[in-house]
Amino acid sequence: MTGAVESPFWTFVKQSVKSLFIVAFALSATSYTDDVVGSFEGLETGLSAALNTSTATTPKTTYEALDQSLGKGLDLIKICTENADAAGFNIGTAIGWLIAAAVIAFGTTLVTVIGGAVLIVSKFALAVMFAVGPLFIMLLLFPITARLFDSWFSQVLNFTLTIVILAVVMAMATTAYDAFIASVDLNSNSGESPMWAAVEIGALTGVLVWIILQISHMATGLAGGMSMAAMGIRHLMSPVTGGLSAARTAGNIINPVSTRRDLESGMMASGTRFDHMIAGNTVINPAYRQHVMQNIGKNWGWQKGGSVKN
Numbered sequence: 473m474t475g476a477v478e479s480p481f482w483t484f485v486k487q488s489v490k491s492l493f494i495v496a497f498a499l500s501a502t503s504y505t506d507d508v509v510g511s512f513e514g515l516e517t518g519l520s521a522a523l524n525t526s527t528a529t530t531p532k533t534t535y536e537a538l539d540q541s542l543g544k545g546l547d548l549i550k551i552c553t554e555n556a557d558a559a560g561f562n563i564g565t566a567i568g569w570l571i572a573a574a575v576i577a578f579g580t581t582l583v584t585v586i587g588g589a590v591l592i593v594s595k596f597a598l599a600v601m602f603a604v605g606p607l608f609i610m611l612l613l614f615p616i617t618a619r620l621f622d623s624w625f626s627q628v629l630n631f632t633l634t635i636v637i638l639a640v641v642m643a644m645a646t647t648a649y650d651a652f653i654a655s656v657d658l659n660s661n662s663g664e665s666p667m668w669a670a671v672e673i674g675a676l677t678g679v680l681v682w683i684i685l686q687i688s689h690m691a692t693g694l695a696g697g698m699s700m701a702a703m704g705i706r707h708l709m710s711p712v713t714g715g716l717s718a719a720r721t722a723g724n725i726i727n728p729v730s731t732r733r734d735l736e737s738g739m740m741a742s743g744t745r746f747d748h749m750i751a752g753n754t755v756i757n758p759a760y761r762q763h764v765m766q767n768i769g770k771n772w773g774w775q776k777g778g779s780v781k782n
Contacts, residue, residue: 534639538587
């Protein structure tokens with residue numbers, strides 16, 4: 473009415489609805505915590521539960537997986553040190569068991585420390601992303617800053633997938649330690665070489681450390697592989713905009729735009745069918761019919777004026 477909005481009416485409606493949704497999520501603590509943060513936490517929990525096989529020994533959380541991995545390593549170290557004590561004055565055997573214990577301790581500590589560091593950093597970074605989340609959601613209100621929301625969403629998804637993949641890797645580490653303990657008998661009477669056991673556990677922990685170091689790249693690849701444009705607010709609102717587009721198409725059929733002669737001014741005027749009916753520019757109006765009949769053929773006939781003679 474005041475001319476402040478220059479865009480079409482339906483565009484204004486879509487922008488208004490989008491702004492209401494954005495403000496509702498960004499400025500309401502309950503909506504943001506329950507819907508946004510809760511959705512990402514549910515995604516993390518759901519993916520972790522889906523990727524981990526449900527057994528009696530399977531850890532329920534990533535922290536439990538780290539504890540179990542460390543516990544398995546400590547059990548192996550205890551066995552090695554006990555065998556070293558039992559070797560007595562057999563210096564070679566005692567040194568072999570101590571070297572095996574040192575290798576197992578180093579590998580177990582490395583897996584636990586690196587895995588714990590990745591988990592803590594991801595959890596802390598995810599908490600920071602959630603803390604500043606309302607600000608980035610508000611940036612969706614302006615087209616020039618909407619890409620910053622895509623970057624924030626990508627980072628949140630990246631850290632979430634990092635935690636999920638780490639949980640799977642640590643569950644695999646626990647299973648690998650169980651398989652190692654079942655296949656290798658570290659008792660002093662078994663005849664098993666302690667150095668060979670140290671090589672095996674060293675190779676196992678080396679592979680696990682390498683996998684843990686690749687987790688961030690895996691998560692970045694998965695999160696970056698999703699088209700952020702497809703996660704934009706325009707596509708998230710596609711069901712609403714699709715319904716509005718269908719309603720607008722139906723409205724054009726029922727209420728099309730046409731050009732008719734205005735009853736008051738006599739000039740040609742463009743407008744919708746309802747606009748013409750309100751203005752009386754319709755054959756239903758007797759005055760309009762009379763006006764049209766009076767003007768039919770009014771300008772027909774021979775050209776008025778003089779003749780041209782040679």
